[in-house]
Amino acid sequence: MAAIAIEPAGVRHIRRHAHLVRRNETTDRLFRVVDGWACQYRLLPDGRRQIISLFLPGDYCEAQWLLTGRANWPIVALTDVSFVELPLARIRADLAHGAPGILEVLNAIARTLKNHETWIVNLGRMSATERICALLVDLFERMELTGKVVANRCPMPLTQHDIADVVGISAVHANRVLQILRGERVIALTAGRLELLDPAELRRMCGPACQ
Amino acid sequence: MAAIAIEPAGVRHIRRHAHLVRRNETTDRLFRVVDGWACQYRLLPDGRRQIISLFLPGDYCEAQWLLTGRANWPIVALTDVSFVELPLARIRADLAHGAPGILEVLNAIARTLKNHETWIVNLGRMSATERICALLVDLFERMELTGKVVANRCPMPLTQHDIADVVGISAVHANRVLQILRGERVIALTAGRLELLDPAELRRMCGPACQ
DNA sequence: CGTTTGTTTGAAATAACTCAACGGGAGTGG
DNA sequence: CCACTCCCGTTGAGTTATTTCAAACAAACG
Known part of the structure; x- marks a missing residue:
């Protein structure tokens, strides 16, 4: 999988249990995990927690921000994590004149949808x-x-x-x-x-x- | 919600229990429900069924086909349904030169993602x-x-x-x-x-x- | 008017949860 | 280096939520 043709701002690091993103945060960039594991989760007031997505090395965290620019649910590091940031503005510009790297982000969105569908079936019927x-x-x-x-x-x-x-x-x-x-x-x-x-x-x- | 600026091929009708889409079907158009209810579902070989999404009047069925052109799971009419078809090629052209109607389809994708996240939490923890x-x-x-x-x-x-x-x-x-x-x-x-x-x-x- | 589809009910079985307690690290501060 | 705590995994016992099977009934349908 080739990296997008954007010079990353550099690799950043966070420790286990630190938040990459907080609830309802707006953002102007996408994150891509380089090393370590993270997850998107929903925490209910009574303590119940459901993990919605797991992010492994190479994964885009929440590529759908391209569409909304807003994170619905927090993302937290499950291990120490290193990641890179990709400015949304740059990706959107690529989208407008059909740069090839953009396909990778759109595929990430499609993959997220498919994963979610799979887990709806798993959670509902398995x-x-x-x-x-x-x-x-x-x-x-x-x-x-x-x-x-x-x-x-x-x-x-x-x-x-x-x-x-x-x-x-x-x-x-x-x-x-x-x-x-x-x-x-x-x-x-x-x-x-x-x-x-x-x-x-x-x-x-x-x-x-x-x- | 304004309709996309595409002349629909006309309203089509199907009966309850008829399929709008079959599994793994490729498609060159999007569907939008005009009247009646439909659903996307997964049927396991042993008979277990999980409904993944419900489509009500006004909803796009599987707007993410814009991304993949392929239906993962079948869609069936739960009542008699009337719907319109929107050619993907036309939508993609609009996407390229930023026609305003396209936003509606992108929003539909974002809404689908959010719905799926909600139901993952519901199914997992409620x-x-x-x-x-x-x-x-x-x-x-x-x-x-x-x-x-x-x-x-x-x-x-x-x-x-x-x-x-x-x-x-x-x-x-x-x-x-x-x-x-x-x-x-x-x-x-x-x-x-x-x-x-x-x-x-x-x-x-x-x-x-x-x- | 017979057939099918959808709803209702009971009883017994099972899957999964809660509560509680214990043990082994892994870190932390003295 | 020791003592302490906290996190993680493990186990047992009792409880609750949900399922399965079966049967009966009602409504819709051709």
Whole structure:
């Protein structure tokens, strides 16, 4: 994936749990993750949290800002994160005279839509086990695209609490599901690393949605 | 909301349960609902169904085709539906030289993203009752925008099975939740019409998400 | 008028949640 | 270096939300 033909202002760094974006913030730039993981989330007044999107290295955070210039929900770093900033004005200018790099941003929007649709189906109609398996497969495949998979192992910095908030279950239940997956020797998950011991079985456990 | 400055090929009509779009279909036009309700859904091989989006009069169906030209999931009419078609080529041309009508399509994409985010949160973190209340409020407000609300009553052609497939619960449970709402005199729902008897209470029952 | 589609109800089963407690690091301050 | 705290993962027991299955009924439809 070629970088957009914009000279980045330079790579910036933030620490784990620091906010990249706050709620309802307006912005004049897009962010692209260089290293580390971040997420967009919604926190309810009573403490319930739902993670809406995960951003991995190479991902645009909220490319739809191109359309609205406004962030609906906050984005927080789940690990230490380094990222670059891309001025919206520049991207919009490219859009007007059809510069090729713009396609990358439009594709990012289309991909976001597709991911959201997938997770609406997962959250609405899949069991907790199916959802966790689908998440692990999704993350593994995205890490594969950026060359972070070696011998069926990749980084997995999410806590069980994070996982629970992605797939919409309690942290305790997430723990129990992971125990089962480990017990059946489908995955190994320790010290921030995920290993797929039986990828075919893991995919089967995603349910009939994986086709 | 002004119509795009494109002479529509004319209004077309399809019957309830007919497909507007099939899975993975490529397309050279956008659809806009004139009258009736439609939905985009995902049907799993084992029979589970999740409705991803509802399309009401005035809505663009899947404005993101502007980006991809491809429908991920089928769209089916939930009632008899009339709609108009807008050629993508024409919209893209407008996009290139910044015709004003194009904004409407971009806004539709942004709105779709926001709706999807809302439903990811609802499906992940809200109870069945909260989700059903949120759906009813959402539909009511959208009908209000197009002037279909009279004296707190609006059309509601969804079956309880449809409702269940939007909010990700079983049809039986949807029925029981609706019974409760009726029993508490919050809504009346019969013969394809919804009446809000106690809008404030209904909004409270959406949970803390409604702010 | 028979058939289909949509709604209602009951009873039993299951998935997932809550609460509570414990243990092992990893950092932090003295 | 030690003691302390906090975060994270783990486990057990009891509770609640939701599902499944089954049957009956009502309304709409041709």
